[in-house]
Amino acid sequence: MVAGGLVTLAKNETSVMIENKFIHHVYFWLKNADSKEDRAKLIEGLKKLSKVTTIKNFHIGQPADTSRDVIDRSYAISWFVLFDNAADQASYQTDPIHLKFVEECAHLWTKVIVYDSVDAKS
Amino acid sequence: MVAGGLVTLAKNETSVMIENKFIHHVYFWLKNADSKEDRAKLIEGLKKLSKVTTIKNFHIGQPADTSRDVIDRSYAISWFVLFDNAADQASYQTDPIHLKFVEECAHLWTKVIVYDSVDAKS
Numbered sequence: 711m712v713a714g715g716l717v718t719l720a721k722n723e724t725s726v727m728i729e730n731k732f733i734h735h736v737y738f739w740l741k742n743a744d745s746k747e748d749r750a751k752l753i754e755g756l757k758k759l760s761k762v763t764t765i766k767n768f769h770i771g772q773p774a775d776t777s778r779d780v781i782d783r784s785y786a787i788s789w790f791v792l793f794d795n796a797a798d799q800a801s802y803q804t805d806p807i808h809l810k811f812v813e814e815c816a817h818l819w820t821k822v823i824v825y826d827s828v829d830a831k832s
Numbered sequence: 833m834v835a836g837g838l839v840t841l842a843k844n845e846t847s848v849m850i851e852n853k854f855i856h857h858v859y860f861w862l863k864n865a866d867s868k869e870d871r872a873k874l875i876e877g878l879k880k881l882s883k884v885t886t887i888k889n890f891h892i893g894q895p896a897d898t899s900r901d902v903i904d905r906s907y908a909i910s911w912f913v914l915f916d917n918a919a920d921q922a923s924y925q926t927d928p929i930h931l932k933f934v935e936e937c938a939h940l941w942t943k944v945i946v947y948d949s950v951d952a953k954s
Contacts, residue, residue, distance in 0.1 A: 724883070724885065725882050725883065725884070725885070725887040725888065725889065725890055726888070726889050726890075727882065727889075727890055727891065727892070728889055728890065728891040728912070729891075731891070732896060733891060733893060733910075733912060735857055735912075735947075737947060749954075750954050753952050753954055760847050760849065761846070761847065762847070763846065763847070765847040766847065766848070767847065767848050767849075767850055768847055768848075768849055768850065769849065769850040769851075769853070769855060769949065769951075770849070770951070770952045771855060771949030771950060771951065771952055772949065772950060772951070772952040772953065773947075773948065773949065773950075774854060774918060774921075774948035774949060774950045775918065775950075776918070776921070776922075776948045778946070780944045780945065780946045781946045781947070781948060782945050782946065782947055783947075783948070785947070787952055788855075788947065788949045788952075790850070790855060790857075790949070796896060796897065796898070799896075799898070800898075822902045823902065823904050824900070824902045824903045824904065825857075825859060825895075825903070825904055825905075825907070825910065826895065826896035826898045826903060826905070827891065827893030827894065827895065827896060827910045827912070828893060828894060828895075828896045828897075829891075829892070829893065829894070830875050830892045830893055830894040830909055830910075831894065832871075832872050832875055
């Protein structure tokens with residue numbers, strides 16, 4: 711079922727496919743990997759960043775306790791964002807809240823990888 | 833608001849944080865990167881894989897049309913899954929449907945990166 715623009719899952723419903731959305735997933739590696747203070751600053755910055763109005767859903771993550779050879783758990787913090795479409799993601803990039811986040815937090819990380827995904831076309 | 837175990841977004845509501853979930857995001861690089869047939873086989877395999885009952889939401893993706901130096905758009909297909917918790921993800925790994933997917937599709941890819949994320953603790 712779809713409500714309020716987001717795919718939702720009713721009780722006892724089977725898996726639901728996210729469709730016609732734009733997924734933006736970012737992984738951050740901290741310059742000072744052992745600094746709890748820098749980590750907290752980045753999390754705080756992402757919380758502020760989540761106020762960008764084109765963001766539908768977001769998740770601030772850290773590596774889970776899983777470990778297999780294909781799993782990369784070397785990043786410090788992950789940032790998942792669901793947008794309605796590519797235009798909303800583009801607008802987010804130049805949103806003043808995003809620009810302020812980069813200004814305040816870019817010194818914290820040494821590496822960033824971004825994966826932007828849309829529905830796979832067969 | 834939260835309904836049916838999944839965070840949902842009401843109309844005019846601001847961004848909603850996904851909390852207490854387990855995010856499993858996989859990126860696949862195809863052995864035959866230019867083979868439309870292999871690509872279609874992988875997509876078909878993921879559609880079957882989505883029937884695993886512990887999966888709440890999933891997305892089968894391809895790189896969006898974005899390009900900045902931090903964006904990795906070299907993968908062919910992405911596979912995003914939202915689980916309720918780590919136990920459900922662990923159960924998925926040994927689910928017969930998952931084992932069959934690996935058996936049928938593993939020959940298609942040359943590289944896989946998995947990022948498993950849970951809520952960041954400050």
